[in-house]
Amino acid sequence: MQDRAWVATRKGLFELRRRGAQWAIERTSFLGEPVSMLLPPQDGSGRLFAALNLGHFGVKLHGSDDAGQTWQELAAPAYPPQPEGEPVAGVAWKLVQIWSMAAAGGVLWAGTLPGGLFRSGDNGSSWQLVESLWNQPGRAHWFGGGYDVPGIHSICVHPQRADELVVGISCGGAWASRDGGASWSLSSHGMRAAYMPPDQAGDPNIQDPHLIARCQAAPDVFWCQHHNGIFRSTDNAQSWHEITSAPDTSFGFAVAAHPNDPQTAWFAPAVADERRVPVDGALAVHRTRDGGRSFESLRSGLPQRDCYDLVYRHGLAVDADGKTLLLGSTTGNLWASADAGDSWNQVAANLPPIAALRFG
Amino acid sequence: MARIVFTQQLRRFTETPQVDAPAATLRAALEAAFALNPRLRGYVLDDQDHMRANVVAFIDGRRCSDRVRLDDALKVDSEVHVMQALSGG
Numbered sequence: 001m002q003d004r005a006w007v008a009t010r011k012g013l014f015e016l017r018r019r020g021a022q023w024a025i026e027r028t029s030f031l032g033e034p035v036s037m038l039l040p041p042q043d044g045s046g047r048l049f050a051a052l053n054l055g056h057f058g059v060k061l062h063g064s065d066d067a068g069q070t071w072q073e074l075a076a077p078a079y080p081p082q083p084e085g086e087p088v089a090g091v092a093w094k095l096v097q098i099w100s101m102a103a104a105g106g107v108l109w110a111g112t113l114p115g116g117l118f119r120s121g122d123n124g125s126s127w128q129l130v131e132s133l134w135n136q137p138g139r140a141h142w143f144g145g146g147y148d149v150p151g152i153h154s155i156c157v158h159p160q161r162a163d164e165l166v167v168g169i170s171c172g173g174a175w176a177s178r179d180g181g182a183s184w185s186l187s188s189h190g191m192r193a194a195y196m197p198p199d200q201a202g203d204p205n206i207q208d209p210h211l212i213a214r215c216q217a218a219p220d221v222f223w224c225q226h227h228n229g230i231f232r233s234t235d236n237a238q239s240w241h242e243i244t245s246a247p248d249t250s251f252g253f254a255v256a257a258h259p260n261d262p263q264t265a266w267f268a269p270a271v272a273d274e275r276r277v278p279v280d281g282a283l284a285v286h287r288t289r290d291g292g293r294s295f296e297s298l299r300s301g302l303p304q305r306d307c308y309d310l311v312y313r314h315g316l317a318v319d320a321d322g323k324t325l326l327l328g329s330t331t332g333n334l335w336a337s338a339d340a341g342d343s344w345n346q347v348a349a350n351l352p353p354i355a356a357l358r359f360g
Numbered sequence: 361m362a363r364i365v366f367t368q369q370l371r372r373f374t375e376t377p378q379v380d381a382p383a384a385t386l387r388a389a390l391e392a393a394f395a396l397n398p399r400l401r402g403y404v405l406d407d408q409d410h411m412r413a414n415v416v417a418f419i420d421g422r423r424c425s426d427r428v429r430l431d432d433a434l435k436v437d438s439e440v441h442v443m444q445a446l447s448g449g
Contacts, residue, residue, distance in 0.1 A: 055448035056414040057373065057403040073399070078407035094408045 002319045002359040004067075005326055006048075007334065008035035011352035013050050015068050016326075023326075023336045023347045029068050037314070039101035039108070040360025041067060047123055051076075051098035051110075059095050063124050077110050077118035077127035092149045100314075102155035105162025107180070111152025115142055115172055119181060130181045138172070138186070138205040145170030145208045145227065153313050154212040156237075158219050166222065166237045168212035173204045174224075176237055190240035194228045210253045211313045212237075216320075218262035225255040225267055225313075232292050234262075243292035248279045254316035261322060263291045266341055268311035268327065277308045285316075285327060285341050301344035302335065309333055314356035328354030364389040364440040366400070374399045386417060387430035389440050404442060414448025417441065 003018040007025075013035045015027040030052060036059075039049040048068055052060040061076040082093040092114040100111035108120040110127060116134050118127040142150040147170075154168030163180035166187055173188035188204040196206060208227035215221040222240075224231040229250040230243040244250065249269045258264035267286040270276045278284065283302040286295045303309075309329035317326045325337040327344065332351040335344040362383045366376035374397060381392035394401045406412050411427040418424070418441045424432050434440065 054373075054403075056412065056444040057370065058406060058412055060373075060402075076402070076407075082408055094406045094410070 001321045001324060004040075005317070005357065005359045006038050006040060007326075007328060007351065007354055008038045008050070008314075008356040009332070009352040009354050010034050013038060013068070014351065016347070021338065022345075025348060027068055029064075029071065030062070035355065037098050037101050037356050038358055039103060040358050042103050044360065046103075049074075049101060049108075049124055051101065053097050059098055061098065061124065074124050075126055077112060077116075077129070079116060079129060096147070096149055097151065099151045099153050100155045100167075102157055102165075104157040104159075104165075107162065109155045109157070109165070111155050111167060113144075113147055113151035114149035115139060115151060115169055117152055117155075117167060117181070132182055133167075133175060133177075133184050136175075136184060141205055142169060142172035143206070145210075154209065156212055156214040156222065158214075159216050160219070166212065166214070168209040168224070170210065170227075171206055171208040173207040174209055174212060174237060187237040188240065189238070190233075190242070191224070191226055191231055192228050192242060211255050213255050213257035213265070215257045215259065215262040217260040221257070221262035223255045223257050223265040225252050227251075227273065230255075230267065230292065232265075234291075243288075245288075245293060246286050246295045247297050251276075252311070253313045254311050256316045256318040256325065258318065258322045259320050261289070264289045264322070264340075265292075266316060266318065266325065267295075268316050270310055276310050281305050281307050283307045283309055285325075285344075287341050298341045298344075300342060301337075301346070312353075312355060314358075315354050317357040317359055319359045324359070326357045326359070328357050330354065362389055362434040362436070362438040362440060364393055364442065366393070366404075367441075367443045369444050370400070370403055373403055376400065383434055385430065385434060386419065386424060386432045386440060389434060390430065390442075414445045416443050416445040418443065 005016040007014040012031040013029040017026045034053045036053045037051040048064040050062045061074045062071040064071045096113040102109045110118040117130040120127045156166045158164035166176045175184045176187035186204045188207045191207040210225045212224045220236040222233040231240040252269045254268045256266045282304040285298045309331045315328045323340045327335045330353040334347040361380040370376045377396045379393045383389035
């Protein structure tokens with residue numbers, strides 16, 4: 001059971017510590033600065049990373065080797081110079097935001113807007129663009145989902161095979177590599193894009209997964225909160241099937257996969273794309289325990305009236321124990337559960353908009 | 361000598377040298393400052409060496425519009441101010 005977590009917000013990085021049954025904010029870093037993503041220390045003692053997105057001065061990457069007491073600025077991932085006449089018209093070729101980070105097997109991965117994946121083999125001191133993905137011809141057809149440019153929001157590394165990973169791109173589908181990023185194949189077959197002309201709705205290259213999460217103990221099982229609904233894979237992301245049994249709505253941004261039980265996942269629903277607020281002003285978390293055949297609507301401790309919180313893609317996290325969760329909204333509210341979502345208590349009510357939550 | 365001055369808003373991140381340099385263009389003036397503080401480059405220019413979208417440069421009071429070439433000419437006594445644009449706020 002983890003007693004530390006991190007909250008990346010529009011105005012800083014907050015360290016949470018659990019003392020007994022209660023979580024509390026213990027330290028603030030980068031106060032006033034937008035933090036778009038963080039990567040907790042690996043195995044509790046490695047380097048902590050914070051990705052900033054300064055409104056004027058761009059993306060910055062900072063590392064801490066003492067769990068946030070002191071920070072050093074590291075070189076942020078940088079796109080190589082754009083070739084003359086680069087043919088992908090209209091797609092940015094410069095770093096806009098770090099949107100995802102992962103670590104496995106001594107390798108760090110950073111997913112970015114406008115859709116490039118970066119790899120570091122030296123603990124974040126330097127980064128290289130994964131050209132094999134960036135040079136995919138399909139990238140010419142990616143586009144922005146919620147942003148002006150495409151972005152990688154999910155990086156799911158196989159827990160036993162560090163050379164296998166699946167990345168999720170809005171809007172560029174899901175891509176899988178089994179050779180440490182040397183080669184890639186589309187991995188979003190079965191997703192459905194209702195925002196496309198009907199004959200293109202099944203095109204895996206332009207899908208908009210909002211977030212993809214992998215069951216650590218059963219890594220062939222993935223969950224996806226997609227722009228058009230909920231999808232699940234049980235064959236290592238080779239195919240996806242739609243889950244339509246969620247109550248009220250299947251729209252949302254976040255999903256958390258139970259680390260040990262492939263049948264269980266949590267979602268943070270909102271009414272619809274065109275109305276991104278809780279159903280009836282009442283906040284709920286949806287949980288399935290049977291692989292998506294049925295859902296429970298969990299509300300205990302969450303506001304049930306006049307509530308317009310939206311939980312963004314990385315705003316729902318589950319700990320390795322499968323029982324401790326954190327839920328954070330773009331309205332700056334933060335809740336915790338110690339019983340797999342059966343009940344929630346508010347940790348903070350006046351934080352800046354929450355971009356990401358992670359245990360560790 | 362042309363003079364280049366950076367917004368105080370940068371000081372919480374890195375040193376902002378005020379530089380007098382025989383620079384004939386905006387880019388040359390920026391490079392003279394980056395030579396003194398290499399870390400400053402990434403705060404003013406993006407990874408394509410273009411001026412960041414929410415950074416603005418004024419030469420002798422006139423706002424520069426070209427963010428890519430940065431080849432606006434400087435006079436021998438030009439004053440360049442590199443500011444943060446309110447659009448980024």
